[in-house]
Amino acid sequence: xxxxIKEKEIAYMFNFHINAVDGETRSGIFHTPxxxxxxxxxxPVGTQATVKALTPAQLEELDxxxxxxxxxxxxxxxxxxxIAKMGGLHxxxxxxxxxxxxxxxxxxxxxxxxxxxxxxxxxxxxHIDGGKHRLTPxxxxxxxxxxxxDIIMAFDECAPPYDQTYNQEAMxxxxxxxxxxxxxxxxxxxxxxGIVQGGVFPELRCKSAQTISDxxxxxxxxxxxxxxxxxxxxxxxxxxxxxxxxxxxxxxxxGVGTPKDLIEGVRRGIDIFDCVLPxxxxxxxxxxxxxxRFNMMNARFAxxxxxxxPNCSCYTCTQFSRAYIRHLIQAxxxxxxTLLSIHNIHTLLQLxxxxxxxxxxxxxxxxxQQALDTLTKxxxx
Amino acid sequence: xxxxIKEKEIAYMFNFHINAVDGETRSGIFHTPxxxxxxxxxxPVGTQATVKALTPAQLEELDxxxxxxxxxxxxxxxxxxxIAKMGGLHxxxxxxxxxxxxxxxxxxxxxxxxxxxxxxxxxxxxHIDGGKHRLTPxxxxxxxxxxxxDIIMAFDECAPPYDQTYNQEAMxxxxxxxxxxxxxxxxxxxxxxGIVQGGVFPELRCKSAQTISDxxxxxxxxxxxxxxxxxxxxxxxxxxxxxxxxxxxxxxxxGVGTPKDLIEGVRRGIDIFDCVLPxxxxxxxxxxxxxxRFNMMNARFAxxxxxxxPNCSCYTCTQFSRAYIRHLIQAxxxxxxTLLSIHNIHTLLQLxxxxxxxxxxxxxxxxxQQALDTLTKxxxx
Numbered sequence: 001x002x003x004x005i006k007e008k009e010i011a012y013m014f015n016f017h018i019n020a021v022d023g024e025t026r027s028g029i030f031h032t033p034x035x036x037x038x039x040x041x042x043x044p045v046g047t048q049a050t051v052k053a054l055t056p057a058q059l060e061e062l063d064x065x066x067x068x069x070x071x072x073x074x075x076x077x078x079x080x081x082x083i084a085k086m087g088g089l090h091x092x093x094x095x096x097x098x099x100x101x102x103x104x105x106x107x108x109x110x111x112x113x114x115x116x117x118x119x120x121x122x123x124x125x126x127h128i129d130g131g132k133h134r135l136t137p138x139x140x141x142x143x144x145x146x147x148x149x150d151i152i153m154a155f156d157e158c159a160p161p162y163d164q165t166y167n168q169e170a171m172x173x174x175x176x177x178x179x180x181x182x183x184x185x186x187x188x189x190x191x192x193x194g195i196v197q198g199g200v201f202p203e204l205r206c207k208s209a210q211t212i213s214d215x216x217x218x219x220x221x222x223x224x225x226x227x228x229x230x231x232x233x234x235x236x237x238x239x240x241x242x243x244x245x246x247x248x249x250x251x252x253x254x255g256v257g258t259p260k261d262l263i264e265g266v267r268r269g270i271d272i273f274d275c276v277l278p279x280x281x282x283x284x285x286x287x288x289x290x291x292x293r294f295n296m297m298n299a300r301f302a303x304x305x306x307x308x309x310p311n312c313s314c315y316t317c318t319q320f321s322r323a324y325i326r327h328l329i330q331a332x333x334x335x336x337x338t339l340l341s342i343h344n345i346h347t348l349l350q351l352x353x354x355x356x357x358x359x360x361x362x363x364x365x366x367x368x369q370q371a372l373d374t375l376t377k378x379x380x381x
Numbered sequence: 382x383x384x385x386i387k388e389k390e391i392a393y394m395f396n397f398h399i400n401a402v403d404g405e406t407r408s409g410i411f412h413t414p415x416x417x418x419x420x421x422x423x424x425p426v427g428t429q430a431t432v433k434a435l436t437p438a439q440l441e442e443l444d445x446x447x448x449x450x451x452x453x454x455x456x457x458x459x460x461x462x463x464i465a466k467m468g469g470l471h472x473x474x475x476x477x478x479x480x481x482x483x484x485x486x487x488x489x490x491x492x493x494x495x496x497x498x499x500x501x502x503x504x505x506x507x508h509i510d511g512g513k514h515r516l517t518p519x520x521x522x523x524x525x526x527x528x529x530x531d532i533i534m535a536f537d538e539c540a541p542p543y544d545q546t547y548n549q550e551a552m553x554x555x556x557x558x559x560x561x562x563x564x565x566x567x568x569x570x571x572x573x574x575g576i577v578q579g580g581v582f583p584e585l586r587c588k589s590a591q592t593i594s595d596x597x598x599x600x601x602x603x604x605x606x607x608x609x610x611x612x613x614x615x616x617x618x619x620x621x622x623x624x625x626x627x628x629x630x631x632x633x634x635x636g637v638g639t640p641k642d643l644i645e646g647v648r649r650g651i652d653i654f655d656c657v658l659p660x661x662x663x664x665x666x667x668x669x670x671x672x673x674r675f676n677m678m679n680a681r682f683a684x685x686x687x688x689x690x691p692n693c694s695c696y697t698c699t700q701f702s703r704a705y706i707r708h709l710i711q712a713x714x715x716x717x718x719t720l721l722s723i724h725n726i727h728t729l730l731q732l733x734x735x736x737x738x739x740x741x742x743x744x745x746x747x748x749x750q751q752a753l754d755t756l757t758k759x760x761x762x
Contacts, residue, residue: 048712049705055719057696058436078683078708085684086704094700302459303466315438319475323467324430327459331429334715338436 014191014218016250020360024242024269027359030219030250032098032150033189034090035065039250039271040355042262042348043068043100044278048077049093051345052279053337056094061315062345066098066151068274071143072107076126076133080146088148100151100274102254103140103181103195106158106223117157119173137180145187153221154181156195161229167199175211182215193219193252196241200233209244220245221252222270226261235264242269259290259351260375263368266355278344283337285329288344290351291374296340301326314346315339395572395599397631401741405623405650408740411600411631413479413531414570415471416446420631420652421736423643423729424449424481425659429458430474432726433660434718437475442696443726447479447532449655452524453488457507457514461527469529481532481655483635484521484562484576487539487604498538500554518561526568534602535562537576542610548580556592563596574600574633577622581614590625601626602633603651607642616645623650640671640732641756644749647736659725664718666710669725671732672755677721682707695727696720 018028030037043066044051044059051059051067059067069089074080086092089099105122108115112124121136140155155177159170174197185192194217198204212220222241225234238253245251250271256262257275265273278288287294289309296308307317308325316325316339328336351371358367399409411418424447425432425440432440432448440448450470455461467473470480486503489496493505502517521536536558540551555578566573575598579585593601603622606615619634626632631652637643638656646654659669668675670690677689688698689706697706697720709717732752739748 048708048714050709050712050714050716053715053719055439055696055716056700073712077712078704082684082704082708086686086702092702092705092708094705303463305467315436319437321467321473323459323463324473324475327429327473328431331431331454331458333429333431334434334718335431335436337715338434338719 013189016219016248018248020362022359022362022364023267025266025359025364026247026269026271027356028271030271032191034096034098034150037066037098037272038356040262040266040352040359041066041272042257042352043272043274044345045070045274045276046093046095047276048073049083049089051341052283053334053341054279054345058315058338058342059095059345060097062342062349064097064345064349066100066272067095068100068102069093069147069149070107071101071104071140071147072111074101074147075104075143076128080143084146084148088146090148098151099149100252100272101144101147101149101153103153103155104135104143105140105156106255108135109158117173119176121155122157137177138184141181141184141192145185145190148187148190150190151219152185152190152192154178154192154194154217156197156223158197158224158227159199161199161224161227161233164199164201164204167197167201167204171197171204171208175208178212178215178217182217191218193217193221195221195223195254196245197224198237199224200229200237202236202240205237205240206244209241213245217249219250219252221254223254225253226256226275231261231264234261235268238265238268238270257348259288259348260372262348262351263355263371266359267364267368278348279341282340282344285336285340287325287340288347290347290371296322296325296336297329298326308343309347312343312346312350314343316343316346394570397600397629399629401743403740403743403745404648406647406740406745407628407650407652408737409652411652413572415477415479415531418447418479418653419737421643421647421733421740422447422653423638423733424653424655425726426451426655426657427474427476428657429454430464430470432722433664434715434722435660435726439696439719439723440476440726441478443723443730445478445726445730447481447653448476449481449483450474450528450530451488452482452485452521452528453492455482455528456485456516456524457509461524465527465529469527471529479532480530481633481653482525482528482530482534484534484536485516485524486521486537487636489516490539498554500557502536503538518558519565522562522565522573526566526571529568529571531571532600533566533571533573535559535573535575535598537578537604539578539605539608540580542580542605542608542614545580545582545585548578548582548585552578552585552589556589559593559596559598563598572599574598574602576602576604576635577626578605579618580605581610581618583617583621586618586621587625590622594626598630600631600633602635604635606634607637607656612642612645615642616649619646619649619651638729640669640729641753643729643732644736644752647740648745648749659729660722663721663725666717666721668706668721669728671728671752677703677706677717678710679707689724690728693724693727693731695724697724697727
């Protein structure tokens with residue numbers, strides 16, 4: 001009964017309107033208390049309450065409509081209590097549009113110095129100072145309620161993709177934790193998404209998709225992908241899961257962010273993506289374009305007056321040459337990271353805009369084929 | 382004769398209109414091919430063709446009207462030849478407003494690994510790769526003509542402030558080099574400023590100011606200050622020199638940039654300042670305010686919802702709390718440098734705006750006294 005009331009409140013604030021469908025692919029608008037998210041959408045990652053090297057004003061200029069922040073990092077520093085005191089994450093980082101926080105689960109398993117899992121939760125040591133901490137489903141929800149993002153995530157366990165026994169255990173624990181997250185949640189202005197796990201094992205993914213779907217979350221995520229499995233396995237898993245996840249609710253593919261994966265994900269019915277890739281590549285001198293990646297430190301750009309991508313309309317490409325970007329990299333100037341982050345995020349957001357238009361026009365397949373043909377492999381040239 | 386024609390061309394492009402005079406203090410407009418510079422003005426420093434951590438768009442938002450770039454750095458990397466090929470410094474760094482380049486002299490004496498001075502010029506080793514290079518007055522002008530700044534500087538020798546014998550030699554060489562710079566200069570769209578040297582020695586400063594004034598430069602700079610002498614010596618030197626420098630031409634105090642020194646400089650007839658201080662302090666977590674400097678990493682700011690300076694109208698202060706800035710510093714996020722650079726540059730530009738208004742209103746002395754009273758010492762609190 002309690003859950004039913006909550007569900008109604010959530011459904012009211014978090015309507016997902018699908019405007020156009022083209023095969024498995026769809027385009028729509030996900031309404032949140034901090035504004036509308038047009039889908040398919042890519043969410044830049046602001047791990048520590050800042051998308052690295054960018055001001056919120058620059059993110060607004062990029063027309064980002066959703067950003068992600070990391071519960072694990074913010075819990076450890078500056079702490080969710082402090083952020084709550086400061087009026088919540090939107091106010092703290094001065095981002096008034098939608099925010100999604102992950103549950104901290106993935107980071108505990110990938111970043112923490114030590115971790116010990118039991119049925120109730122995880123004990124781990126901070127990667128910052130080695131301090132001992134404990135996360136449980138209830139604690140992960142409490143932290144995310146302190147942070148106050150629009151979309152919050154159930155606490156899950158992400159297992160290595162090829163260990164079937166461990167994946168089965170982790171998946172079952174993730175399901176039990178998902179129930180506890182639903183029970184723990186109190187804020188009506190946050191949508192809690194469930195996470196499907198199960199590694200590369202179709203029967204586990206089916207089971208997980210069915211179990212999580214049955215719990216009545218207002219949206220669903222696919223976790224445990226882009227963590228070492230092959231592209232073929234990733235795409236097959238998305239297909240298996242999306243066939244089961246209810247199509248009327250948003251689907252979020254966690255941690256995925258190459259242009260090719262965005263296209264392949266949307267083709268299979270994904271609505272939301274996030275990834276550190278565009279900003280991380282920027283800090284490693286790489287430009288993401290619709291023709292593949294480029295190492296902007298390459299000497300061939302030294303006297304190149306062209307923008308990174310002549311077809312790109314971002315601030316970086318309309319105002320600066322490859323030669324200047326290369327100089328900034330050589331001179332180890334912070335501006336290199338800023339300009340490349342702007343460009344890389346623009347590349348993914350522009351791809352999403354074009355995919356939405358193609359879906360609306362009923363031309364997604366031809367658009368996707370053409371876009372994939374111009375993309376070379378995801379290695380840096 | 383050749384110089385006379387040049388002087389006329391330069392006078393046409395580089396008119397200096399003094400609008401208001403209040404004692405030694407004056408306010409005016411210095412016209413340049415890339416726009417007008419209202420004076421008194423502070424010029425942020427873009428050493429390597431970028432004001433560190435800021436985009437040109439952010440500098441425009443700050444209403445910076447003049448920036449400085451370093452000849453020594455740009456000559457070594459990416460080279461003035463490359464910048465010339467790319468259309469000059471304005472185009473290369475995408476800054477369409479006035480630029481001033483120094484002559485490279487000061488950096489050769491302060492940064493290069495080795496230097497050997499002779500009558501013709503200086504041989505030195507690059508601080509980047511140890512490569513051997515040579516600068517002469519003619520070469521310094523040729524590099525600055527390749528860079529294409531609006532205001533360029535004569536090649537000078539900056540001696541330690543208290544060595545009288547060396548200062549006399551260096552000053553005399555600086556005078557001979559100044560003549561050679563005037564002869565070497567060919568571009569009519571650049572104003573070449575002469576530099577007064579002479580350490581802390583009044584008789585040398587008088588001699589230098591007179592000699593440089595007699596050469597007919599369209600503007601004059603005071604070099605060799607803020608390099609270890611006392612504040613009293615600095616202010617006394619400015620007074621001695623400005624009594625001799627022609628009042629109808631702009632006066633530029635090189636490398637000076639605390640709020641107190643700007644006020645004391647303007648009080649003594651200085652029109653232009655530059656300094657790395659606001660951006661360097663920003664990268665070391667310090668905020669410059671009209672009430673002194675603050676170390677924003679200080680734990681007392683951890684839960685402080687106020688802006689850095691409640692009276693400041695910059696992007697940083699209107700949008701972000703001290704608590705957030707401190708978090709960014711603790712988390713070693715690039716955005717900390719960006720937000721503090723914006724604030725610190727704004728502090729100096731706003732001080733200049735207020736000084737111009739006070740001069741126009743004939744109220745500079747009371748304004749200066751009030752501003753100095755609220756400033757504590759220039760140590761970080």
